[in-house]
Amino acid sequence: LPADIQSNLWSGLFGDAVEEAHREANRGWTVVLSMPDFTYLDMPQAVDPNESGATWATREIDLFRLYAFMPGNLAANAAVTTDILNRPRTVTDTVPLAPGRGVAGIQGQLWSEMVRRDSQVEYMLFPRVFALAERAWSQPAWEPAYAPGTSYSYGDARVDTAALLAGWRDFAGRRAL
Numbered sequence: 083l084p085a086d087i088q089s090n091l092w093s094g095l096f097g098d099a100v101e102e103a104h105r106e107a108n109r110g111w112t113v114v115l116s117m118p119d120f121t122y123l124d125m126p127q128a129v130d131p132n133e134s135g136a137t138w139a140t141r142e143i144d145l146f147r148l149y150a151f152m153p154g155n156l157a158a159n160a161a162v163t164t165d166i167l168n169r170p171r172t173v174t175d176t177v178p179l180a181p182g183r184g185v186a187g188i189q190g191q192l193w194s195e196m197v198r199r200d201s202q203v204e205y206m207l208f209p210r211v212f213a214l215a216e217r218a219w220s221q222p223a224w225e226p227a228y229a230p231g232t233s234y235s236y237g238d239a240r241v242d243t244a245a246l247l248a249g250w251r252d253f254a255g256r257r258a259l
Contacts, residue, residue, distance in 0.1 A: 086112070087109075087110075087111045087112065088111065088112040088113075088114060088186075089106045089111045089112065089113050089114070090114045090115075090116040090189065091103050091106070091113055091114065091115050091116055091117060091185075092116055092117070092118065093117065094117060094118055094119045094139055094140075095117065095119050095120070095156065095159050095160065095163060095173060096119070096160075096165045096166075096171050096173065099115075099117055099156060100156045100157050100173060100174075100175055100176070100177070101176055101177045103115065103156060103185055104175070104177040104178065104179045104183075105177050107179055107180075107183040107184060107185060108177070108179065108180045108183055110183075112186045113184075113185045113186055114185070114186055114187050114188065114189050115153050115156075115185055115187070115188040115189070116188070116189045116191055117188075118138075118139035118140070118191075119139050119140040119143070119163070119166075120143065120147070120148060120151045120159075120188075121148075121151075121188055121189060121190045121191060121214065122136070122139060122140075122143065122190075122191050122192075122193070123143070123190050123191060123192045123206050123207055123210055123211065123214075124136050124191070124192050124193045124194075124195075124196065124197065124206060125137065125139060125140050125142065125143045126141065126142050126143070127142060127143065127144050127145070127205075127206075127210065128142050128144060129141045129142050134196060134197075134202060134205075134206075135196065135206065136193070136195075136196060137166075139166065140166050141166060141168070143210065144210075145209055145210055145213050145254075146250060147163065148210050148213040148214055148217070149213040149216060149217070149249075149250055149253055150162045150163070150222075150246060150250070151188075151213075151217050152222065152224075152225040152241075153185055153187075153188050153217060153218075154184065154185070154221055154225055154228060155225050155226055155227070155228045156173070156175075156185075157173045157174065157175045157232060157233065157234045158225060158226050158232075158234050158238070158240070158241055159173070159234070160172060160173035160234040160235060160236060160238070161234045161235065161236060161237065161238035161240065161241040162236075162241055162243075162246065163236075164236060170235060170236030170237070171235070171236070172233055172234065172235040173233065173234055173235075174231075174232075174233040175230060175231050175232050175233070176231075178230030178231050179228065179230060184228075187218055188214065188217060188218050190210075190211060190214045192206055192207060213253070216253060222245075222246070222249055223242070223245050223249060224241055224242040224243070224245040224246040224249065225241070226240045226241060226242075
């Protein structure tokens with residue numbers, strides 16, 4: 083392979099995403115998170131039979147779910163996110179990141195197989211693209227520092243829920259202006 087490789091990670095959090103991201107980063111690759119359960123903007127914004135979008139990766143990616151995404155500590159996302167059947171799960175960092183390694187960024191996708199109108203494109207992108215940009219440009223205060231080999235389960239107190247909700251209120255207030 084060439085010396086300079088970019089890898090877009092397409093795996094889900096409750097699949098092999100953590101292991102794959104870390105394995106690729108440890109190889110020295112530039113890793114961009116393109117995770118379907120967080121960054122696929124063609125997924126529904128709410129669990130509702132009238133909501134458009136694909137549902138193979140998650141039932142919904144609402145604004146809060148995307149805002150709460152922690153790209154710098156992938157396993158920690160299990161503390162605030164449930165699986166496609168709304169079940170709490172544990173995610174373990176079985177392939178620790180080597181010192182000095184990490185992901186380069188995140189990318190949002192809007193696959194167009196089911197998008198038929200410009201108004202649908204706008205509805206699927208906005209306002210979620212703002213939360214995506216927030217996560218791409220700033221590390222949240224509630225994201226725990228990465229600790230190799232750590233496991234997280236839903237409700238884990240190492241993710242500061244009070245700080246998450248305070249950040250969310252601030253973000254939601256700025257978005258409304």
